[in-house]
Amino acid sequence: MRRTALAGLLLLVPLAACSGDGDDGEQTLTVLAAASLTETFTELAATFEDEHPGVEVELVFGSSTTLAEQAADGAPGRVLATADEVSMGVADDAGVLATAPEPFVGNTLTVVTPPDNPAGITSLDDLDAPGVDYVVCASTAPCGAAAEELLDSAGIEAPPASEEVDVKAVLARVVQGEADAGLVYRTDAVAAGDDVAEVAIPDADDVTTTYVVAPLSGAAGASADLAAEFVALVRSEEARAVFTRAGFGEVASP
Incomplete structure (x- = not known):
């Protein structure tokens, strides 16, 4: 069929x-x-x-x-x-x-980077490092609202390089090497497999x-x-x- x-x-x-x-x-x-x-x-x-x-x-x-x-x-x-x-x-x-x-x-957020992790990101705090370009979903999307809440709770002050229409668009930017990192759902990291490296967020379960x-x-x-x-x-x-x-x-x- x-x-x-x-x-x-x-x-x-x-x-x-x-x-x-x-x-x-x-x-x-x-x-x-x-x-x-x-x-x-x-x-x-x-x-x-x-x-x-x-x-x-x-x-x-x-x-x-x-x-x-x-x-x-x-x-x-x-x-x-x-x-x-x-x-x-x-x-x-x-x-x-x-x-x-x-x-x-339910679902939670995680950080993904290109497989070689060129910006050397090892934690959520690294998104605040100078020169790091990270992307998120637009705040009108559920993944964007969750990312906003998570970033606020972690005290991340650096703004994202872009806000994408949905989580697959965020993932695509990272897979294509157009961003140092992206906040996506845990499931999207699993689906991407070797196309990304995952940086786990210890407190991610607080935003489900x-x-x-x-x-x-x-x-x-x-x-x-x-x-x-x-x-x-x-x-x-x-x-x-x-x-x-x-x-x-x-x-x-x-």
């Missing part, structure tokens, strides 16, 4: 073709998901398609805030998964959620983000059922194993 992963910053009109029945009778389930879920949701989408013959899962990844705003503006997705509850609140406040959002995993998922309203009949079943898969023990391998943690206690 063919499955498509799309960038999150898409016009709403092209997205309109991503839901409903195809000419060959197949159904497409469009899932809007935080960029940091790219690897895990791609695996879960394959599982879902195997369990639902005739269904194609179309994944749209991007900044949680951007995707939530698109959903609030009527983008015809069927499921929304964000990297924090604040972003999901944008869609909730707009009345486009079919049910209350539910938490499913909780991912939430919900079906979007507007679907009916079989489409609504598929959305609910995908949400159930995301919150299942089977998915838990996928998330754990990717480096995700438990949902933080309130």
Whole structure:
């Protein structure tokens, strides 16, 4: 079964073709998901398609805030998964959620550098060193809000060299050697493998983000059922194993 992963910053009109029945009778389930879920949701989408013959899962990844705003503006997705509850609140406040959002995993930040670590970064404090160029997510994205909180608590005063649209964009800047370091989720460091070196942050667990998922309203009949079943898969023990391998943690206690 063919499955498509799309960038999150898409016009709403092209997205309109991503839901409903195809000419060959197949159904497409469009899932809007935080960029940091790219690897895990791609695996879960394959599982879902195997369990639902005739269904194609179309994944749209991007900044949680951007995707939530698109959903609030009527983008015809069927499921929304964000990297924090604040972003999901944008869609909730707009009345486009079919049910209350539910938490499913947690994540923490880490520092990554190019494999040879040219700036010699060994701790979060080194981001304050003269000449060090580090990058973060924009503060409107969950990864940016978390980075801002972590940097403030550590007393880092040097501003980032740039603020990227989402965590995958931050990771790309580091992998391409365009930054000395970047603040990304632990899971992104795991996914990057040997393309980066990781500098662990001892107090990273003090800033944990909780991912939430919900079906979007507007679907009916079989489409609504598929959305609910995908949400159930995301919150299942089977998915838990996928998330754990990717480096995700438990949902933080309130």
